[in-house]
Amino acid sequence: MTTARNPLLRSAFEEIAVPRVLLDHRIITEGDEQALLAEERSAFATSVVKVQRASGAARIVARELMRRAGMPPQPIVKSAGGMPEWPDGIVGSLAHDATVAVAALARRADYLSIGIDIEPAEPLAPDLLEMVATPAERVAIRDAPLGGRLLFSIKEAVYKAAYPLDRVFLDHHDVEVDLAAHTAVLRHGRIVPFVYAQSSHIVALAFVLPPEMANAR
Ligand SMILES: CC(C)(COP(=O)(O)OP(=O)(O)OC[C@H]1O[C@@H](n2cnc3c(N)ncnc32)[C@H](O)[C@@H]1OP(=O)(O)O)[C@@H](O)C(=O)NCCC(=O)NCCS
Missing domain, CATH: 3.90.470 (Ribosomal Protein L22; Chain A)
Known part of the structure; x- marks a missing residue:
């Protein structure tokens, strides 16, 4: 899937680069809700499309980061508290505002936890x-x-x-x-x-x- 990006944000991401944390963003696009995988969908069953779209967009970014980290793209389900669950050995974080979704990913050996916001x-x-x-x-x-x-x-x-x-x-x-x-x-x-x-x-x-x-x- 092509990733729609905002050039201003790209340079902001360069500014906040920290070692061994992968970061990226995507302009939320109609249809991004389709990116939610079967395992992820139940958490969004009662959400409006706008919310599903933003969360789908964030997961598109996160799965692209998984590919860049050399791992197969995997589901990121939500736990009861709303917290995302990451594959073994990985920590990450998601965020979205009305127009942009972001994700951050790192190896657990390098970071115990990370958090991102936009x-x-x-x-x-x-x-x-x-x-x-x-x-x-x-x-x-x-x-x-x-x-x-x-x-x-x-x-x-x-x-x-x-x-x-x-x-x-x-x-x-x-x-x-x-x-x-x-x-x-x-x-x-x-x-x-x-x-x-x-x-x-x-x-x-x-x-x-x-x-x-x-x-x-
Ligand atoms: C976690 C929280 C801060 C997210 O803020 P938000 O404005 O709703 O949404 P954002 O776009 O910034 O982030 C959403 C992502 O946060 C992640 N998230 C949700 N709860 C989380 C938690 N407890 N821990 C870590 N990440 C969490 C999810 O991945 C979510 O994306 P998803 O729904 O697509 O899976 C908010 O839901 C919350 O629980 N707030 C209560 C605590 C708080 O805000 N205290 C004041 C600041 S200290």
Whole structure:
């Protein structure tokens, strides 16, 4: 299947490249819902076509990344909590906004978990800012018009990386983001590094390294 791409996003992805993490995106296209495999479909049985299409698009990207990683493309079913289940030896993450789907993939030997998010590069509604940002974060982004949206995106990516390991629900204020240090500290103490880029969209990638590699950073 040909992949429709956005050139601005392609360069954003180059900016957030981290070693041994494969990333790509696809412009969500009519018919992408057909890409959901039989094993994946039951989780979307009651979803509207728009949702099935976005999730199908993300899986097209993920399966292309599997091919690039030298493995056969496989189903990515949703577990009860909504979390995607990856083939043995692989970790990954999916995200979609209204127009674009993204996926990230890595070997479990290199990363314990990864999380990706994509958001339109538009300011967050002012009434959402207090819900998303802690007081310290609001100070850090006071001169950044897209700062609220950036924090939102980073926190979603961090949540997606942390949840499969900890199975802990996190509120936005349970994650304290340090933009300068590129790390997020979670309520239960885990520290999650992240990278981000901004173009037509904001893209954030969070990752958890195995302990021996994290200590060497
Ligand atoms: C996981 C979550 C953040 C996804 O956000 P979203 O705006 O619904 O959707 P996105 O497009 O960004 O991501 C969707 C993908 O997230 C993945 N996902 C869903 N739940 C997940 C979880 N618990 N852990 C990891 N990934 C998860 C799925 O792959 C999903 O794609 P799919 O439906 O095609 O399989 C959201 O559903 C959620 O559970 N939020 C509650 C926690 C939270 O947001 N706290 C505030 C930030 S700390």
